[in-house]
Each structure stands twice: as C-alpha cells, then as structure tokens.
Amino acid sequence: MTRRVVIVGAGITGLSAAHRLFHDAPDVEVTVLEASPRPGGKLITNTFSGLPVDEGADSFLVRVPWGTQLCNELGLADELVAPAARHASLWLDQALRPIPSPNVLGVPLYPEAVAPGILPDDDLARLSGPGLPNQPLPEGDLSIGAVVRACVGDAVFERLVAPLLGGINAGEADAMSCTAMAPQLLAAGRHPEGMLTSFRQQLAQAKPGAAVFNAHPAGMQRVVSALVGQLGDRLRLSTTVTALTAGDKGWTLYTPGEDFWADGVILTVPSFAAAPLVAPLHLPSAQTLAGIEHASATLVTFAYHRRDLQVAADQSGFLVPQSAGLLMTACSYSGSKWAHLHHPEKEILRVSAGRINDQRHLALDDEALIDALRQDLATTLGVQAPPCETRISPWPDSLPQFPVGHADQMTQLAGDLVESAPGLVVTGAAHHGVGVPACINSGFQAAKKFIS
Ligand SMILES: Cc1cc2nc3c(=O)[nH]c(=O)nc-3n(C[C@H](O)[C@H](O)[C@H](O)COP(=O)(O)OP(=O)(O)OC[C@H]3O[C@@H](n4cnc5c(N)ncnc54)[C@H](O)[C@@H]3O)c2cc1C
Structure with missing residues (x-):
C-alpha cells in the first residue's frame, strides 16, 4: 500500500530526505512543503559581477562522506572542484599571520x-x-x-x-x-x-594534499536544482505549514491554502519554527526546540578593481578573532580560492559579520554596514579605494548554537517524539550539525525511518 510522507522545509535537509525516499522507497509518496517561493533555504547562488557567487554556504567538507555521496547520486560528483588556493591566515596583533x-x-x-x-x-x-x-x-x-x-x-x-x-x-x-x-x-x-x-x-x-572542501562551479544552487528537478510537482513552494495534528488516520498538515494528509511527517524547518508546530504534540520537546539559540550573520560580497586590491594567488582568506575588535569575522578571497570565481579584472571578497555575542551588524543600515566593513578591509588589507560592486546577504537567526550537552538533549528529544508523536521526525541544522554534509545526513537518517 502506498504510504504518504510529507517533508516540511526544502532546505538541504528536507531535499536530502526527499531524495533518499524518492530513490530508496518507491512505495512512499513524497510531498515537500516549503514556505518560501524558492527552494534551498540557506543555499542560494546569484550572479555577482557576472559570476555565480553564493549568498550562503559556498562549499562543503569532504572529510565526511555525505556531501560527496549526494553529489555522486545526483551525477554531479565529477563536476565538483577543490579550492585553487589553500593557505589561510589569521588577523592577530594587527597583522595577517599564516x-x-x-x-x-x-x-x-x-x-x-x-x-x-x-x-x-x-x-x-x-x-x-x-x-x-x-x-x-x-x-x-x-x-x-x-x-x-x-x-x-x-x-x-x-x-x-x-x-x-x-x-x-x-x-x-x-x-x-x-x-x-x-x-x-x-x-x-x-x-x-x-x-x-x-x-x-x-x-x-591521511592522504597527503587531499582537499578539505569541495564546491560546484555553478554554486550550491546547482545541487539544489538537481534535487528539485527530480521532485517535479511533489515540491510545493510558498506553502507554509501553520499547524500539525495527529489523528486515527495519520497526520494532517494545515497551510493557508489547503490541508495535507500523511502517514509520516519529517519536519526540517529551523528549530524555532518547529517549536510551535510540536508544542500541541509534546510540550517539553517544543520547549527544547524553542530554547536552541541562533546567531545571526551577514555576508557582504565586495568586488574591487585589481588596480585597487590584489591578494596573493595562493591565499584563500583570513579569520578574525573576536579579541581583534573588528566587525568582520572572516574574509574569503573567493576569486583566488575558487578558479570558477576568478574575475580577470576584479577581486571578489566574501566578508562575514556576526557572532552569537556580537550582533552589532544588525543595528547598522546598509550604508553603515558597508562603511564599517570597508574600514575593516582598510585595516587588514590596506584597501582605501571604493569597491566597484557590493551585495548584502542578511542571515538572521541562521546559525544554531550547540552548548555542552546538546547531543544528549537531541537524543532525548528524538526518543520523546517516538513515544508521544509516532510518525513524526524532527531534524535539521539545529540537531546534528550545521554543515551541509551533516544536514544531508540528517535528511538521510530521517528518511530511513520510513524505508521498510
Ligand atoms: C551565511 C552562511 C554561510 C554558510 N556557509 C556554509 C558553508 O560554506 N558550508 C557548509 O557546510 N555550511 C555552511 N552554512 C551552514 C548551512 O548552509 C546550513 O546549516 C544548512 O544549509 C541548513 O539547512 P537546513 O535544510 O537544515 O535549513 P534551512 O536551509 O534553513 O531550510 C529550512 C527551510 O524550511 C522552510 N520553512 C521554515 N518554516 C516553514 C514552515 N512553517 N513551513 C514550510 N517551510 C518552512 C524555510 O523557508 C527553509 O527553506 C552556512 C550558513 C550560513 C547562514
């Protein structure tokens, strides 16, 4: 008999769960409900200075297998690329140090x-x-x-x-x-x-010289479009799940337009969005979800004329410790780091701001944010000239925090839900790791609960 599983959220976790079910459970009818008009969540690539520059995650760790495994299954593995520049620095005591x-x-x-x-x-x-x-x-x-x-x-x-x-x-x-x-x-x-x-x-x-990260030359959006392509009309965009109830015949998911019925539900939305959906089913689990802190980050992409800024070709960027007092937390020389983002006339930089205990970036309007980060770039890289292009990508409440004891808390949550809400799996970046491969694995593991 066909079973129906509804996945809530079309970020990389939800899309990976759908992919796993689609391939490994032909008896399962999958529907993915996504609140936003676009799939991918924190994976989004847009053109910047004529190049496919990611606005969120731009690469993934290959020391763990799941990113590579997914790309393999999507037929994308041969297209993946390693960084062209592998040396990075730290801004320590007013100098860049390797x-x-x-x-x-x-x-x-x-x-x-x-x-x-x-x-x-x-x-x-x-x-x-x-x-x-x-x-x-x-x-x-x-x-x-x-x-x-x-x-x-x-x-x-x-x-x-x-x-x-x-x-x-x-x-x-x-x-x-x-x-x-x-x-x-x-x-x-x-x-x-x-x-x-x-x-x-x-x-x-370890294998000498092995790359730590891989990216796709068309950006992370390419992975998203490959996942979405196989779903067809099983993916419903602009469809926000507002409530979830369990009855004798399974689950009902309520959205402003229509209700969906399912035998099983995989919730992959951020934990603060999952909390109100879970609250009527098991209040302590909802409280755990609501209690997971999130940091906000802002990523600003800059293009500078090479006559104004040149970075060494073997350098991928630098990190800034909090003690340095700068607004920026990291600067990636994207145009050097990735061959596919090399621009003949411009240096492309991705500069991040925001930490769990430093949210100054949220109080700045666009102009003040760019000015402050330009000051930091002048301090660290000595560039005084104005950039020729900028793009601001705000990511409010985007990065879950994992305090000591988090893994045990998540194990307890999963166990409690098996008891109190059988057929519901809650997962995503806040559960088993924020990295793209960890999210892919979370999606795979959630899907496995519905594969007989
Ligand atoms: C700036 C930034 C840079 C990063 N860089 C990297 C990197 O280089 N490498 C790396 O490995 N990781 C990186 N990460 C982390 C990684 O991108 C994320 O942890 C991961 O993409 C999260 O995926 P997810 O599917 O769990 O959540 P999301 O991407 O947040 O997806 C959840 C989805 O649920 C939807 N949703 C929410 N509520 C509802 C509802 N009620 N009904 C229906 N849908 C709903 C949302 O619209 C969203 O699409 C980065 C993160 C950020 C913010």
Whole structure:
C-alpha cells in the first residue's frame, strides 16, 4: 500500500530526505512543503559581477562522506572542484599571520608549524610534547575550550582554535559542545598518549594534499536544482505549514491554502519554527526546540578593481578573532580560492559579520554596514579605494548554537517524539550539525525511518 510522507522545509535537509525516499522507497509518496517561493533555504547562488557567487554556504567538507555521496547520486560528483588556493591566515596583533600547517581543527602539531608572533614561547614549547591534559579529562561532554586549554594551553585555544571553530557557526568556542561540534578533539584529548600524539598518528595516515572542501562551479544552487528537478510537482513552494495534528488516520498538515494528509511527517524547518508546530504534540520537546539559540550573520560580497586590491594567488582568506575588535569575522578571497570565481579584472571578497555575542551588524543600515566593513578591509588589507560592486546577504537567526550537552538533549528529544508523536521526525541544522554534509545526513537518517 502506498504510504504518504510529507517533508516540511526544502532546505538541504528536507531535499536530502526527499531524495533518499524518492530513490530508496518507491512505495512512499513524497510531498515537500516549503514556505518560501524558492527552494534551498540557506543555499542560494546569484550572479555577482557576472559570476555565480553564493549568498550562503559556498562549499562543503569532504572529510565526511555525505556531501560527496549526494553529489555522486545526483551525477554531479565529477563536476565538483577543490579550492585553487589553500593557505589561510589569521588577523592577530594587527597583522595577517599564516594559520599553522599542519594543524588539526586549529591545533598545530609541531612548534615548527607555527610562524613567529602567533604563540608565546611556553605554548610553543608545549607543542613538541604529546599534548597531555594535566589530569584526565572528566567523563561526558565538555566544551571545546575546556578540552583544548587542558591539552595544549590557553594561547592555542584563544589564538587558533577559537577563531577557527567559532567561525563555523558564529559561536563562542568556550561554550561549544565538543561532542556536537568537534568529537575528534574530545577523542584525541582522551587518547592515552595525548592529543598531539593522536593527531600526529591521524595525519600520518591521511592522504597527503587531499582537499578539505569541495564546491560546484555553478554554486550550491546547482545541487539544489538537481534535487528539485527530480521532485517535479511533489515540491510545493510558498506553502507554509501553520499547524500539525495527529489523528486515527495519520497526520494532517494545515497551510493557508489547503490541508495535507500523511502517514509520516519529517519536519526540517529551523528549530524555532518547529517549536510551535510540536508544542500541541509534546510540550517539553517544543520547549527544547524553542530554547536552541541562533546567531545571526551577514555576508557582504565586495568586488574591487585589481588596480585597487590584489591578494596573493595562493591565499584563500583570513579569520578574525573576536579579541581583534573588528566587525568582520572572516574574509574569503573567493576569486583566488575558487578558479570558477576568478574575475580577470576584479577581486571578489566574501566578508562575514556576526557572532552569537556580537550582533552589532544588525543595528547598522546598509550604508553603515558597508562603511564599517570597508574600514575593516582598510585595516587588514590596506584597501582605501571604493569597491566597484557590493551585495548584502542578511542571515538572521541562521546559525544554531550547540552548548555542552546538546547531543544528549537531541537524543532525548528524538526518543520523546517516538513515544508521544509516532510518525513524526524532527531534524535539521539545529540537531546534528550545521554543515551541509551533516544536514544531508540528517535528511538521510530521517528518511530511513520510513524505508521498510
Ligand atoms: C551565511 C552562511 C554561510 C554558510 N556557509 C556554509 C558553508 O560554506 N558550508 C557548509 O557546510 N555550511 C555552511 N552554512 C551552514 C548551512 O548552509 C546550513 O546549516 C544548512 O544549509 C541548513 O539547512 P537546513 O535544510 O537544515 O535549513 P534551512 O536551509 O534553513 O531550510 C529550512 C527551510 O524550511 C522552510 N520553512 C521554515 N518554516 C516553514 C514552515 N512553517 N513551513 C514550510 N517551510 C518552512 C524555510 O523557508 C527553509 O527553506 C552556512 C550558513 C550560513 C547562514
């Protein structure tokens, strides 16, 4: 008998769930309901200076398999590209300094990997040892700060790891869950021979020169359009789900235009949008969802004439630690980093602003925001000339935060919903990771619950 599954939200999580069901469960009739008039959620590519420059995510991690797996299944894997420039820097003490290489999640593996001026002598000296915590790390989840500070010292954490890992979700690494955001750090910190020994062993086994990220030359929109293309009229845009009820015959989803009936529902909307839908079904789960904090980010794309700004061809950009006091949190030299975004006459920069504890960017109008970021670019890159083109991409409440204990909370939530709302799966970026591959896997795992 045909079963009907309705997926709410056509971001990468919802589209990946639909893809999995479409291919692996021919007996399931899939419908995707999306509030916005366009699919993709935080994946959106628009033309800028004649090039397909992403407004949100622009690439995905390939050390985890799910992004590559999805592109493979969509016939896009051969088109993926690796960055052309792989060296990045940090803005530390009023200068751009190279991110140590080799490093794992920002932790340098040897003192020689660290350029002068980045770490005090004591912290450098510690890097020649095994990187042991003075006392064994306590059981359970810990913050990234607690683990890295204990194993390799405060300076490595504050000057290297925090800017790198905090940048992933505009969060504060001292408060972030190691289990949810960087389980490798926790495992290495508990390695009997020490964090650095563990990372050095891992590095010895890694493929040399392997790319960490991949992108599509047409932008992330290409992945979205491939996913949407196979759905046809199973995708309903401009259709906001306003309520969800369970009855004897299954689920009813209410939208302003029509009601939808389903045997199963996969909710992939942001957690603050899922909370009111879940509240009538299981209040504690709704409270958990509503309690997940989100940071807002703004991404501003700049084009500069090459006569005004030139960046080294082997450099992909730089990160800015919060202690620097700038508005910008990162600057990607997109035109150097990605060959497909190389413009013969212009440098293309993607500049980010916004952290969970620094929302100054939200108070600025467009002109003031561009002015402030131009000042930061003058400070860091010395560019005084005006850009020839700018584009502002605001992402309010876009990056969920994972405090210590988050993974356990999500396990509890999933278990509670199995009991109180059978046939409903709630997932998305706030549950198992914000990265595109993590979201794809969340969609796959949700779909599997309906594959017999
Ligand atoms: C600026 C920025 C840059 C990023 N860069 C990267 C990167 O380079 N690499 C990377 O791996 N990750 C990156 N990320 C993270 C990644 O893009 C996101 O975590 C991921 O795309 C989220 O996907 P999702 O499907 O879970 O959620 P979303 O993309 O938010 O999709 C949820 C969808 O649900 C819809 N919706 C909401 N409410 C309803 C409702 N009631 N009814 C119907 N539909 C509804 C929304 O309209 C939306 O389309 C970035 C994020 C941001 C903000």
